[in-house]
Amino acid sequence: MPPRTCRRSKNRISGHWHSSTSPLLTSTSNRVLYVVSLNHATNDGSVYLLSSLFPIVLALFNISVFQVGIIVALGYLVNILFQPVVGHYSEGRDPGRLLAIGIAIITVSVVSFVFATGFLSLLTSVIFLRLGSSFFHPVGISTISKSYGGPRLQKSMGFQSAFGNVGVLLVFLISASLYLEVGWRATFVVFAVWTLADVILTLTLLRGRHSAASDDPQTPSSSKPQTKRTIPVFFVLAAFISGGSYAVILNFANIFLGTRAHLDVSQANLIVSAFIAFASLGAIATGGWTRFVPTNVLLAISYIVASGSIAAFTLLSGNAILATITLLATGFSISATYPLTYTELSRYLGSIGQQSGRSFGVLSSGQTIGASILGLASGYVSQFLSLEVSFGSVAILALIGSVSAVFWIKNMNRRAY
Structure with a gap:
């Protein structure tokens, strides 16, 4: 039986890189997991920030529940349209930079809510927010899948997925109370600081990594x-x-x-x-x-x-x-x-x-x-x-x-x- 080393082998079917238990590789993979998980929390938390304040939005901006439905539907529609585009573009590129770009767009969109005056401005901010959130799932999930294999892949997927829920949970726990204490504008400024911190952390810890997908043979169009x-x-x-x-x-x-x-x-x-x-x-x-x-x-x-x-x-x-x-x-x-x-x-x-x-x-x-x-x-x-x-x-x-x-x-x- 060969000794354990840092060698990596590719599964011919899934295309994933399966690594050994080398301490250096494990340390690097864990760093990727933690940063991607934080990105998931930031991404999903930001996406549902406005949703956590919908009862306030109805009264503050005098919009209807149907208009809330339009905001929700168009937000998801942006993800449907742009996630495949981002996924295609991300092949072989630095995932840390792409994740940071996505969170940076989210940061700008969260700030834009400060200047919202009605339904159309809220809708515009949500569309821009969802554009930024379209980066995480194709890039972040792909990064995890290429960093782990076997049982560790399943555990890592569950770990980062749980962090997405943690981000939404934190938003629903604190957003309304924060609004009641400091008002609409300051609430979004606070969350913008959170997202900006995530951008800096992502660029610092994931700088220079590249997707292994560029080494894969292209899947036949057939x-x-x-x-x-x-x-x-x-x-x-x-x-x-x-x-x-x-x-x-x-x-x-x-x-x-x-x-x-x-x-x-x-x-x-x-x-x-x-x-x-x-x-x-x-x-x-x-x-x-x-x-x-x-x-x-x-x-x-x-x-x-x-x-x-x-x-x-x-x-x-x-x-x-x-x-x-x-x-x-x-x-x-x-x-x-x-x-x-x-x-x-x-x-x-x-x-x-x-x-x-x-x-x-x-x-x-x-x-x-x-x-x-x-x-x-x-x-x-x-x-x-x-x-x-x-x-x-x-x-x-x-x-x-x-x-x-x-x-x-x-x-x-x-x-x-």
Whole structure:
């Protein structure tokens, strides 16, 4: 058996560089992991900063819930359009510089909220913010995937993913209280300082690194349609439902709690923060459960729990305690569907002898498209019908997710025989 060294070998299927346990390489990889994780927290926290203040925005700028839906939908749409462009451009380039550029754009956009005067100026700032946030996922996730392999890759992906939730959690915990203490402008200045500090740290610690992707042979163009053919509709539907449901709750739950439970924005955001915390637990906990229960079965169960808990939240949201309990169950179950869907897709692709990053890109796009469409639809339904109808519709979608998962299980069982 050869001794452990710093040598790295490339997996011919996935294209990932798998490293040994050399202390120097491990130290470098860990530094990359920590910086990328901080970027994830900054990126996602900044993206949802305005969402955490939507109850205030409605009154301060005299906009409607439907206009909130437009802001949410167009924000996600920018990510849908620009993430593939950034992903293509980033191949072979310095990831530290690209991540810093993205966070720098976010910094400028956060400052621009200081000068917002109404719906159009808010929308412009959000579009610019989402342009900056389009850098992180294609660049940051790719950097992690090229720095680790095997079990360490799974743990590293979970670690950086959790930091994204930590960033959103911090924003929902402190933004409203900060606004009540120092006002609108100072609140965004504080968060701009946070993002600027992240830019400096990223440039300092990741300077000079280059993507290993430039060493890869180019994937034949003939493989592109193959990817589309081998991704069953079930996965796209699951991604759409999960991404859309999570987005509706993050962007509209504090408004809903304010109108139904008569909570102020700080109290409502505290409940949403608990939702985010349990969402992080749900994403992490499922990794251990898959050793005892098949992934597709866990996915079906998660959607059933999500459907029931969202329906219960809709009905019981007038009581703050019951609303909190039901929303915690929703966060845990909805977030669990993310890693479970990716794992099930990976298992399926392995069963047919195919591994492709484009397959996971389709899944990510499905989540974002779901967030955009359901964000707009929820704003419209909430404005012209009611918030109750909006959240009730999300519960029905989660139920559809569970039914589709059951059919997927039956289909896979038939394939096994």
